[in-house]
Amino acid sequence: MNRLLLITVLLPLTSVCSAQKKVVALPESVTVEPRITYADRDGHKLTLDVYRPKSPARKMPVVVFVHGGGWKNGSSQSARKNAAWLAEDGFAVVAINYRLTDVAQWPAQIDDCYEAVRWVRRSADEYGFDATRVGAWGTSAGAHLAALMGTRRYPDKEEVSSEVQAVCDWFGPTELLTMPPNNVGNGRTEADIAVSNGAKLLGATVRDVPEKARDASALDNVSYSSSPFLIMHGSQDKGVPIEQSARLHSKLTSMGVEATLEVIQGAGHGGKLFQTPDARGYVRSFFTRHLMSNWSQGQGDAGTLTSGELVPNTFSVETNKNIRWKRDLPETGQSAVTVFGNRLFFTTMKQVDADAELGTDIVAWCCNADTGEVIWNRPVKAEHPLRLSGCFSDSSSPPPVTDGRYVVFFNASGRITCFDMDGKEQWSRGKMAVGRSQPFLQDGRIVNSRLVYTRQKYMPEKGHFTHEHKDAPESLWTNLEAIDLETGDPAWSSSCGVNMGCIPSPLSLSRGRKVIFVGRGGGHSPPEKPEGVSMINALDGSTIWTLPLEGYMSTQTYGVFGSHVMIFHKDEHLWVNVESGQIDRRISICNDVTVHGWSKEGYATRKESLPAKGKRSIIQQSNVVVGHYHFFRSYTHPYLGRINLTTGDLEYLQVPVQQRRTPNGETEALFDASQMSKPIPKDKKERPFGTGTTISFVAWDLNDVANNNGHQVMGDARSQGNGWGHHASAIPTAAGGCVYFPIMSGMVYVVDAKADRFDDSALVSVSDLGPVNRTWTRSCLTFAHGRIYARTIKHLICIEQPAEETD
Incomplete structure (x- = not known):
């Protein structure tokens, strides 16, 4: 684990889970169906893994999990440890793979996320999904994409909606123009930013393609119709500055969008403090509130009976x-x-x-x-x-x-x-x-x-x-x-x-x-x-x-x-x-x-x-x-x-x-x-x-x-x-x-x-x-x-x- 934290510091936006070799055991009540193809893009088969309760008693709300890894690494397998406990609570977790930057550049990554949501809705009857209740959850670079799923609507017409009803953003970058690795300074040279993860995503530095960078930034896509957000960020995160999350939270709330920012004290860019019962409790509560029907108090959730x-x-x-x-x-x-x-x-x-x-x-x-x-x-x-x-x-x-x-x-x-x-x-x-x-x-x-x-x-x-x-x-x-x-x-x-x-x-x-x-x-x-x-x-x-x-x-x-x-x-x-x-x-x-x-x-x-x-x-x-x-x-x-x-x-x-x-x-x-x-x-x-x-x-x-x-x-x-x-x-x-x-x-x-x-x-x-x-x-x-x-x-x-x- 010490090695994992070191990699996180040296390589911002690298998947927190990618260094883990041990496969997390699933609870008896949870099953997984891996490597389901949800799309084919230019000969690249895109797959996902479906975690769900073995014997669901009702239609399952769905959380689409988007892995991190700087848009160049990582896979759907990193969802396993989170999917395990969330599926126990009656959710289906759909962990997706998307095209990485060695294969395609922006907006391929977000387009794949949209398509995954459409697949969920098209497959609802087959898998027992509730097509009206779909959320997104991502870590690091995956959180960047999840945040865009809740703020940037698909720009063209679509027969099946790709909108999500709730977003959980774990320490993701929200404004590419101000992300430190994308800008000269603090020891970074022109040559450094030319090969940064952001440049690989956009095909050029943010300075050269500012409009494209804005299109790929949740902060620049916030509107009154954005989805509710839970944003969680470590107070000691050296990979993605906490200001990235704070600014997104501020803009969402200024637009009247429900948003919560929870700072995990002492946590870095992911790590064990994001796996505590309290941290999981925030996520469980958030998705349950927005993706399940509840009656959480005597007069009902809205107090209207x-x-x-x-x-x-x-x-x-x-x-x-x-x-x-x-x-x-x-x-x-x-x-x-x-x-x-x-x-x-x-x-x-x-x-x-x-x-x-x-x-x-x-x-x-x-x-x-x-x-x-x-x-x-x-x-x-x-x-x-x-x-x-x-x-x-x-x-x-x-x-x-x-x-x-x-x-x-x-x-x-x-x-x-x-x-x-x-x-x-x-x-x-x-x-x-x-x-x-x-x-x-x-x-x-x-x-x-x-x-x-x-x-x-x-x-x-x-x-x-x-x-x-x-x-x-x-x-x-x-x-x-x-x-x-x-x-x-x-x-x-x-x-x-x-x-x-x-x-x-x-x-x-x-x-x-x-x-x-x-x-x-x-x-x-x-x-x-x-x-x-x-x-x-x-x-x-x-x-x-x-x-x-x-x-x-x-x-x-x-x-x-x-x-x-x-x-x-x-x-x-x-x-x-x-x-x-x-x-x-x-x-x-x-x-x-x-x-x-x-x-x-x-x-x-x-x-x-x-x-x-x-x-x-x-x-x-x-x-x-x-x-x-x-x-x-x-x-x-x-x-x-x-x-x-x-x-x-x-x-x-x-x-x-x-x-x-x-x-x-x-x-x-x-x-x-x-x-x-x-x-x-x-x-x-x-x-x-x-x-x-x-x-x-x-x-x-x-x-x-x-x-x-x-x-x-x-x-x-x-x-x-x-x-x-x-x-x-x-x-x-x-x-x-x-x-x-x-x-x-x-x-x-x-x-x-x-x-x-x-x-x-x-x-x-x-x-x-x-x-x-x-x-x-x-x-x-x-x-x-x-x-x-x-x-x-x-x-x-x-x-x-x-x-x-x-x-």
Whole structure:
């Protein structure tokens, strides 16, 4: 290895791997098909090697690996040590050979790279590639070419695209005109630069062919449409000055292109420091983020609760329809399932051995996304008890957040803990994330990311929040806190208070402004003032504007359409201007509304006025903005609501409150109390649990809220309800043109997100996560890899349409 480093210093851009003689052994799960011909150029057969998982569970994103060697040496074999571990993570790695300078000059080298990408796309069906997800990765001279693949588009028409969706640049030259070996000085003569690697590539010195040198430089080809970049460079690189990478990074970011520069301290031109777990973690995280579909935080990667994935719109755990796999869980839990590459993250409560009402400790889980098999689990202990399986939240409710290098778990009983992707603890803090908190990454960068969550300053007595904090000082107010993802150290706290039940979301406004909308006001006399909505700066937590709204119920999500943030206030829907913080438009969601309602004769459209129930007319956190519609659930009726945000038109669709399968396999639906054998008592004291919303009792039976061992794990009797009325809903999410509304009983309403009329034709399916009243969930559905991931009190579930049905 010492000899290898010496060669690197004396011969800049010489392949780091070319001196290695030992063949790297491949893992058992990885296979390689070598020397496949992808093109023939002037009698020169160009070959590539394909590394991939032996048994891929889905279409594989592809990383095209371009070797180094000063454009005159090297081969595709240098990819082997990197391809081995990347293929283990579900990628196909296509390591290419290209024409070297003893055979052809510029632009032959980049043209060969383009052709390799075309080969990947043409061969997608044969090899199981995902033709829509192709990245490039190169080292040294190969990084020079990879960077051009992400900045210099093929200049002519092409039948198959050669564009790549992400570029990893390891210590490559980015501007040939300023590369030291191409210029006289520091002991280099005219004769030296005439035989430099750059001159051999271009056929002349850069001084003689400056336009050609610019054409062959990524720095001179950067545009607004360039691919996202991860640039890694050694701080002691004597072959390619680090300024080459720094300038490319600066220009990319100035154009608004996502780019990260990670300087490997102490590293030279490649070497062992580029093969550490941390270095590999950067690459793995980068390509997973850009070439795989992920749901890396509770509200999705973009924080909008939506995904472009095409996923099943009908499914049943009870009948095993479109269920890829189902895994038993040892205990109740509520967090959504977050997905990053081939890993799932979620939480459960610590297992109990008898009926239980309270809990404090949770378990952090990492499972395989393809099989559900456990990769690792870790305890996250805390001290403040909360009610198990609460219909508003419990200790396990906040979803994990990951950037692909670290994953953070939140115990709402008072602990936040960060692990690396292998389950090694990085840091832990005794802080209280609100049970209904939906933590998110502030910026999604690979390095120096911040994590934002809703922080509680006081905890309930025996798991029950009272009204005693109504006049608490600002020092005890709930607010947003941003922490450094790598260290757990605080970065900022919001200057305004935040209600524990509101769902702040990271949003991007015009001109790239990063903001967060938050609300104040809710049940149990929260102290934060004034009631209403604020827009805060996501960079430092400062308040930009505040809109006071007396009696505001902030327990909702905050979506943006055009120049407005959409909110519900009492019995109205408001369009709030994001620039001024003023209300530009309002409509009633209760008075004389259009309802597509059910009767025994079928569906019919009618006008109806719904009761305005004080502070709220929607079920808490049951709303989501999808396209130009705002969807929500009525607080008093089994109605899904939809507002056209362009026209202001409002429609309600009545849906079955419960649905079950009869012994003969038919489906039976319960729409209202008239179908029940016994009337619902009018006196709350005579009802099974103390909820004022009558709709909560339209059910064949109470939910058993039981775990897999048959123990009832419930500290709030209202959790036995049907998933309508007074509770905090599982947050609806959207994918593939549909909106998914899971409810506490395990039913899932799937509606067409673009339907012209919001009548019964818009109800795509009433699916299920298990038998009604024997299934319990408060978790939203998440989407990745063409699949839906769900969890209930008993099961972790992967929903996927069989391949033969999708062909």
